[in-house]
Amino acid sequence: MSSSASLADYRAALTAPGAAVPVIASAAGRFPIAMLPLATLLYVQRETGSFAAAGLVSAGQMIGVAAGSVAQGRVIDRQGPSRPLLVVVALFVLAVTALVAAVETHQPLPVVVALATVAGIFRPALEGASRSLWTVLVPAGSARSAALTYEAISLEVFFILGPAIAAFLVAAPWPGLGLVVAGTAMTLGAGAFALSRPARRVGRTPAHDGVSLLGALARPGMRTVALAALGFGLVIGSVEVGLPAVTAAAGSPTLGGVLLSAWSISSVLAGVLYGMRPWPRPLHLRMPALLGGFAVLVAAMALVGPSGSLAVLVITMVVSGALITPQVTAHSLAVDIAAPPGAAAEAFGWVVTAATLGIATGQSSAGIVVETFGPHAAFVSGGAAGVVLATVLWLRRATLLPQPVEEQAAVA
Structure with missing residues (x-):
């Protein structure tokens, strides 16, 4: 695939029938992708006074994200994005709530790292779900190339704004505000994406051969x-x-x-x-x-x-x-x-x-x-x-x- 994309192709992709709701929801849910790990790190550092402890917690979260992205993607491919994302969102809310509670009550570091890892595992894998939905919304060709380029560009924008917002919110009276804001945006965005009509219309897909x-x-x-x-x-x-x-x-x-x-x-x-x-x-x-x-x-x-x-x-x-x-x-x-x-x-x-x-x-x-x-x-x-x-x-x-x-x- 080597299709180039014009501005008309970007417009055609983003205004494709049914694209508006999942595009907006995906943007809301993916916006905190770079915000979440930094907000977690800064929150733990403020509460513990240790960058070393904060780094371990952040690393655990990143390991969880790395494992969860593949596992969630595999389920989404088989079941469609709607039901798996709703289940993951519920588990993510529980995991983030438990993580905040552990930090606030000064639980031992291994407990906090473990909960951060679980929160990473259940961080909604909207990147893959959003990207794969474009194959349903837009036919192959320059318009789909534009859609995938939009996904990459929007992620870059989120990586610009997310860490800056996390650094700003850590200065609030409660340093955990950034983590809560990031988690809430991910929850609402992923939930709205999962409930959108195009996501709900994607049916089950048989497992590919040679699994x-x-x-x-x-x-x-x-x-x-x-x-x-x-x-x-x-x-x-x-x-x-x-x-x-x-x-x-x-x-x-x-x-x-x-x-x-x-x-x-x-x-x-x-x-x-x-x-x-x-x-x-x-x-x-x-x-x-x-x-x-x-x-x-x-x-x-x-x-x-x-x-x-x-x-x-x-x-x-x-x-x-x-x-x-x-x-x-x-x-x-x-x-x-x-x-x-x-x-x-x-x-x-x-x-x-x-x-x-x-x-x-x-x-x-x-x-x-x-x-x-x-x-x-x-x-x-x-x-x-x-x-x-x-x-x-x-x-x-x-x-x-x-x-x-x-x-x-x-x-x-």
Whole structure:
């Protein structure tokens, strides 16, 4: 799939019959995706006084999200999104309530980490459900490409606004307000999405042939997409740690958050333009090219050096940010090629899981590198990891070529 998308295609997708309610509900439910983990971390840190404890709780939540995205996606593919999401929403409310109660009553750290993990598992997997519903709302072609690009762009916007709102709300008289606001928005958005007419009209889908414990990941093409998402997350995670470390060393600790928001803004703007004329057009070539270019540009951010100009760093960063949304869109488009029939939500759950694990690994490894070699080394380590995985993607590029139906059955 290499369709370009015009502004008319975006309009056609977002105004498709039946799209309004699930689009608005999905936006409300996905808005706190980046807000929830930061709100949890800041809340726990304020209550315990320990960043170490808060980091463990946040990590537990991310692990839960990584596992829950795949499990929920698999059920949504079989049952349709409506009933599974309603069940998950109810369990999510209970889990978040228990987490808040545990923090407020100063329960032992293992208990809080366990409850955060459960809350992550039951965080509604709206990313995969929303993405898979577009295959019902919009026919294949440029309009669907525009719809999937919209999904990527909207996520970037949420990643800009979510953390900023979480940081603002933690200063409220009660520091748990951000977690409650994020949980409430997710609950209402996912519930409204599940009850929308298009979601309720999606029926049961028989399990695809050749099902294994790995599910959709048993397909070679899906493993390639997951590797692309993993590499993307590794590079992102290294910048999320390296940039604040650089600005703090330069005497401007708050500048890091501002620049990360600017990074996402450049990604959103470039994502719309790139979607009109994607390059390379063949998707199996586009994915390694985008990851490789992204990794090289991030590594180039280290060339500024400890005594270099922050302005040069910012310029390099903005240019690299232009390749963020195109990668997320490419991952989503590749799922259509690589996933088994009837497994789109689960397949996208694997993409979310791989990216989440990549970000967590990138952040933790970058932290070690910063402590050992200095802030700018984080960009080198993240860029190097991205180049290695881009090379692997290039070697595996044939797995993303569309296959005849009989060949797909043989692979499964």
